[in-house]
Amino acid sequence: MRRGVPWTAFLSVLLVVAVLAALSVGRYPLRVKDIADFLLAAAGLKQMPKDTYDLLYNVIVQIRLPRVLSAVLVGAALATSGGAYQAVFRNPLVSPELMGVLAGAAFGAAIAILASGNWVVVQATAFVMGVVAVAVAVGIAQLAGGASIIMLVLGGVISGTLFTALLSIAKFAADPGNKLPAIEYWLMGSLSLADIKVIRWVVAPMALGIVALTGLGRALDALSMGDDEARTLGVPVTTVRYSVIAVATLISAATVSLAGMIGWVGLIIPHVARLAIGPGNTRLLPTSACLGAVFLLATDSVSRTLYNVEIPIGILTALFGVPVFLLVVRRARKGWI
């Protein structure tokens, strides 16, 4: 583990560079000079003909920027909630999907597409059903006898299976010519769905959620020792557990609403972060947030730039994620570093 490296500075610089790089790539060919000129003109330091300025503004600020912001938010939220879940469940192999939030959100989106097709309705229903699915999971755990990890996992598996089955019913009921492609289209996930208005709505709650999870970092450290030990260290185990699940669920559901289903980020990024900075959650969670943002910026840039057709981002996160994960697993033979 590398200590003594100024991590905060490094990560901040990395994020800024990633954002700037993402803003400068895209199908519409812009030279670096154009972008630099634009930034100067925007700051009032350079003159530029109005047409050119408008065009650059349109591409960089109106088209690319919301997408970049979306990538940052979604990547950070997924990675942080993944790390938090891994701590709460004392298991390095869990991800936000565990409690059923993605299955619920997918089902919500499917029925909204069947019933209405209006995008706002789809996003809202996806969010609500994602949260409902986790509530169902927790409810099942309570029914089966409590807040222990095994019970929660059980509840999550049951809830996830239930909503996946409901999703299949919805797909079956959808006609193959029209609604079914629309559902499949949504399920592939894409960062193009979010526009600046939606982003303005969600940025504060999501940022707050990430901060809240980081704040519970030490409690999560204690929790990963074992329930009894955490209690005897003064940690209110049940409260912390449910709070973390609630916050992580809310921000994961929000990412589904923003961008559809994007997998792998919540699973692998915390591992990469742990490799770099160790398992202490007060540092791990913000690091995961930053690395998740960078990862998603990179994959989204590839997704929308490589061909004239967009490569579904879920495919890319898996494609990039697998070799990263293999690398991590190799190092992890010594214990989940």
Place this chain on the structure above:
Amino acid sequence: MTSTRVRRLCLSCLLAVTALSSAWGREITDMVGRKVTIPDRITKVFAADPYTNVLLYVVAPDLSLGLQPGCLPFRPEDRRFLRKEIAGLPELATQSPGGEQAQVNMEEVLRLKPDIVLAMGAKGANPMRVGSLKRTEERFARINLPLIFVDVDAIADYPAGIEFLGDLLGREERARRLSQYARRAFAQVQKAVAAIPPEKRVRVYYAESADGLATESDRSLHADAIRMAGGNIVHHGDIKTHQGMEKVSLEQVLLYDPEMIISQEPEFATNAYHDPRWQKVKAVANHRIYTVPRAPFNWIDRPPSVMRILGVQWLAYRFYPNVYRVDIRKEIRQFCLLFMGVDVTDADLNEWLK
């Protein structure tokens, strides 16, 4: 036995044999060359996919057992264009053209006892085509009903397909009128399009989703109508699947810079005109987004049906109003009356032509 009785017996036997043989029906050759025996009188027809569904509705709606749900208009206000007779019929699940996906319930079909089953099938040695014919045949062989393939693969095939179906179902007169109209309409469109040199062809982007970022490539079957009407589709690419709906980024659309956008979802036009991100696209800035009407079926795609005879004219009118000189209002009226059996109002026409 008395001789009278013997005579009566022979007569009844003769009559029985004649009756039976006429129930056995006649032999016809379908459009892919298969010989099929069908009953003399056909009173009920099951159309096994969206193409034939709409075709049957147009040629002989009274013989139809029901409409496929995917064809039916989604919005209630479009349902008024459906014929009254058909409105009460059940929604029947069918298979996709080519038979890859089938939601058709065989027992349900059997229960309804159609006299024949119609399916889309095209001639040709193309292995994909041969495969889909086989699939459909196998599927319907299980219920032992006469299966007839109708070739309406390309828009240009419609006149022949309509006439074939008319002969088959005893609606020759009607079929002739429909196919004559179609031939005339196609000729008009083709004449107009031929007069436009390739470099002057309108650059069109086909937006299929509400966010406008799902589209078809220029070679996709879903864009047939646009091609026929002389549109120059901006999105190029190999067709991945028949389902289509390829995703592009907004920047890509910006790069394509289409002059006109043909949109399937009305929501797209409303949103795009107000969305700052789309303003730099010429088509949006010039307010040239045209939403495809659905009255009662989609005029150009999803499903790609006989409505395209009208759709192609509507597109040609949009693309080249100065060259395609027809009274489009009259054409639409006539088509709807002739094919759909509905009167359209001026308000409707204004809506579709705005």
Place this chain on the structure above:
Amino acid sequence: MSVSESVMPESLELLAQEVHFAYAGRRVLHGVNLTVRPGEVLSLLGANGSGKTTLLRLLLGLSKPRSGVVSLNGKPLTHYPRRELAQYLAYVPQTHVTPFPYTVREIVVLGRLPHTGLVRSATRRDHHIAMEMLERMGIVDLAERPYTEISGGERQLALIARALAQGAHILIMDEPVSGLDYGNQIRFLALLRGLAADGYAIVKATHHPEHTLLASTRVALLYDGAILLDGPPAEVVTPSTIQRIYHVEVSAFYAPDGDAIAFRPSAMNQMHVHTLCWHENRSASEAPI
């Protein structure tokens, strides 16, 4: 203990009074009375299923008794907020493995949670205290090693360091030497004696009667949910009591001064194999070896 906050409170006393506990319809503990005072090493000796672990959990406040009360300095445990309780009572579990490679120092610093609270980060003083406790345990050179890579004995020492870092003076341990090799076991017991001499109160559940002779100042015998005997090891741990709670015959060997120093099972060859007795009511079936 120079940096630790509190002065050794001589009056610190953990008391269990008439404690009853039942679980799933089974009576686990009944009428248990136990006092824990500073300077003691109290061993809880008992067979499997006698209620040792339950008693430990009750003493830690992890479970609540059905009737009776566990109190600290006269106040029932339930009246203490958890954080405050953690500053008096500490739990040293049997070693376990956490899936994540926290360093030894990070593990020990967690012991400062009751003082800093959930949200605040560990301060420099906290880290200082952690290092001090590690030094006290003699493993300060392991501070930056991953906890998952050190030996069982070293892990146990780290857990004790954590308990000490909590500032707690009552340490409650569950079979602490079970994972250690022979040498480490002896060294560990010596350590416990040293801590008691410094004024700590140690309560440990143990399976080893002989260890109680080495290190404990008091032994409480637990049999079928009740305390059979409670007193100095020499009085409490005898062949007859061992026979009573473990159903094995042993012979005692005595040092010149008369205190028992070792036990040896007698007549191993004629030993009968008993099925494990969980309840006193269940008669042991016997089968010759």
